Amino acid sequence: MREVVEKVDLAFEVNGDSVRLAVSPDATLAEALRDDLELNGTKTGCEEGECGACSVLLDGKVVNSCLVLALECGGKSVVTIEGLAREGRLHPMQEAFVNHGAIQCGYCSPGMIMTAYALRLENASPTEAEVRRALEGNLCRCTGYRKIIDAVLSLNNGESRHD
Amino acid sequence: MSAMKMYQAPRTLEEVMRAAGETGATIFAGGTDLMPRWSKEIVPRPAAVVDIKAIEGLSGIEVTDGEICIGACTLMSGLDESAALRRAAPILAEAASRIACPQIRNRATLGGNLCNASPAADTAVPLIALDAVVDVAAPGRAGATSREVSITDFFQGPGKTALEPGEVLTRVRFKRPAAVATWAWEKFGTRPAMEIAVASVGVIVEASDGVIERARVAYGSVAPTPLRGHGAEAALVGRRLTDETIGGCVAAARGEISPISDVRASAGYRREMVGVMLRRMLEDARGG
Numbered sequence: 276m277r278e279v280v281e282k283v284d285l286a287f288e289v290n291g292d293s294v295r296l297a298v299s300p301d302a303t304l305a306e307a308l309r310d311d312l313e314l315n316g317t318k319t320g321c322e323e324g325e326c327g328a329c330s331v332l333l334d335g336k337v338v339n340s341c342l343v344l345a346l347e348c349g350g351k352s353v354v355t356i357e358g359l360a361r362e363g364r365l366h367p368m369q370e371a372f373v374n375h376g377a378i379q380c381g382y383c384s385p386g387m388i389m390t391a392y393a394l395r396l397e398n399a400s401p402t403e404a405e406v407r408r409a410l411e412g413n414l415c416r417c418t419g420y421r422k423i424i425d426a427v428l429s430l431n432n433g434e435s436r437h438d
Numbered sequence: 439m440s441a442m443k444m445y446q447a448p449r450t451l452e453e454v455m456r457a458a459g460e461t462g463a464t465i466f467a468g469g470t471d472l473m474p475r476w477s478k479e480i481v482p483r484p485a486a487v488v489d490i491k492a493i494e495g496l497s498g499i500e501v502t503d504g505e506i507c508i509g510a511c512t513l514m515s516g517l518d519e520s521a522a523l524r525r526a527a528p529i530l531a532e533a534a535s536r537i538a539c540p541q542i543r544n545r546a547t548l549g550g551n552l553c554n555a556s557p558a559a560d561t562a563v564p565l566i567a568l569d570a571v572v573d574v575a576a577p578g579r580a581g582a583t584s585r586e587v588s589i590t591d592f593f594q595g596p597g598k599t600a601l602e603p604g605e606v607l608t609r610v611r612f613k614r615p616a617a618v619a620t621w622a623w624e625k626f627g628t629r630p631a632m633e634i635a636v637a638s639v640g641v642i643v644e645a646s647d648g649v650i651e652r653a654r655v656a657y658g659s660v661a662p663t664p665l666r667g668h669g670a671e672a673a674l675v676g677r678r679l680t681d682e683t684i685g686g687c688v689a690a691a692r693g694e695i696s697p698i699s700d701v702r703a704s705a706g707y708r709r710e711m712v713g714v715m716l717r718r719m720l721e722d723a724r725g726g
């Protein structure tokens with residue numbers, strides 16, 4: 276149980292929408308997304324930076340939302356897994372994960388997909404070694420990683436519909 | 439349970455020092471050392487934190503012919519991606535690129551890595567090898583004053599630095615290594631990804647006609663602080679890289695470190711690994 280403290284206003288952008296919230300000073304970005312905005316696609320596992328389940332984009336860079344204070348995000352832009360689909364159609368990275376069986380229990384998938392998405396913003400056709408390095412901070416207890424890596428690599432040749 | 443009641447992100451150093459000095463707010467940079475400790479309740483959350491990332495001039499890398507100057511809030515990803523730093527001081531760019539994963543490197547700052555003062559801080563070993571100094575801003579009556587501290591004096595023990603309460607590390611500076619200098623840095627961990635160093639070694643050597651004129655050796659995770667290898671350096675300077683020199687240097691290194699046994703490795707294993715890494719680096723430096 277945490278002591279109740281006075282909440283503070285926070286204005287930022289989430290998945291393209293302007294959002295205003297009142298958060299406690301010690302709330303993490305992961306907590307603000309999940310508890311206040313009910314964007315529960317972002318998962319938390321370890322809450323100490325080890326597992327990557329909470330990965331989101333903050334001003335275009337992938338970060339662990341469990342290690343960001345919500346109040347740090349004032350005026351910034353956040354993209355979560357809920358922000359990738361367009362007009363009811365999955366993003367190509369999401370489709371690739373589905374098509375390659377890269378999802379089993381699915382707990383790691385939002386974080387994996389956000390990290391892989393961030394990689395491709397900077398490197399449109401990563402090598403396998405680059406994909407493996409980019410995903411070093413994302414744990415998966417089910418798939419053995421091979422299918423995840425194949426899914427990410429499959430976009431190198433495919434065409435991307437959104438970007 | 440403690441609660442954090444205040445978060446501030448001022449734009450000036452004076453405001454940070456006031457918050458940190460007078461109200462005891464915890465200085466907050468990337469939060470990658472601080473926040474895991476709070477979420478696991480290893481330490482209580484402080485009542486107030488003061489974020490230093492909005493301060494102008496605390497981020498960025500300046501490379502001139504003579505000197506390299508890096509702001510405390512420069513990210514590990516910034517060090518990794520800087521082409522200028524890769525050219526001028528690749529030993530530091532390489533160490534930064536091997537910290538954790540992209541998510542952490544996009545948040546972790548150079549200043550935080552040093553101020554956290556872990557014996558395993560990965561940027562400390564290259565910075566000792568580069569003979570770096572840090573600039574520390576101290577609160578003074580007429581605004582902030584600045585003092586310079588050598589990187590070896592900065593580390594005083596596990597989690598302990600030369601910083602007084604309210605002081606802020608603002609920059610890290612070092613002379614650009616000679617173009618002829620050869621360098622090596624390696625960390626050894628228990629797995630290839632997301633590893634905290636079991637032991638690490640950094641070396642910068644300048645030789646002329648095969649004779650070593652200047653050597654800097656540093657170790658991580660094998661003493662209460664990141665450590666400069668004075669003994670190993672003395673075993674190199676004035677000599678050629680013969681088998682005998684390398685053997686002498688390795689023996690000196692094994693003698694001057696004081697590793698402990700913990701969850702990651704035993705003291706004996708750490709001592710062995712420092713010897714192995716240093717020997718390989720010196721053999722590589724002479725070409726086999």
Ligand SMILES: Cc1cc2nc3c(=O)[nH]c(=O)nc-3n(C[C@H](O)[C@H](O)[C@H](O)COP(=O)(O)OP(=O)(O)OC[C@H]3O[C@@H](n4cnc5c(N)ncnc54)[C@H](O)[C@@H]3O)c2cc1C
Pocket residue numbers: 323324325464465466467468469470471472473474490510511536537538539542545546547548549550551552553554558559560561601605606607608632633634635
């Ligand atoms: C999953 C994970 C993996 C990691 N892997 C590695 C690794 O491989 N190698 C490694 O070296 N580290 C590693 N770390 C540790 C951490 O990421 C680094 O030490 C990082 O550089 C800390 O910087 P920060 O900006 O996040 O510090 P913060 O957490 O913000 O601060 C750390 C400490 O320094 C103080 N401080 C910060 N900046 C200043 C300043 N400018 N002046 C005065 N005081 C200041 C703070 O008050 C605090 O006490 C890892 C951490 C995690 C969570």
Ligand code: FES
Pocket residue numbers: 318319320321322323324325326327328329330339340341342
């Ligand atoms: S929950 Fe954030 S990294 Fe594990």
Ligand code: FES
Pocket residue numbers: 377378379380381382383384414415416417418
């Ligand atoms: S699919 Fe279950 S953890 Fe990755």
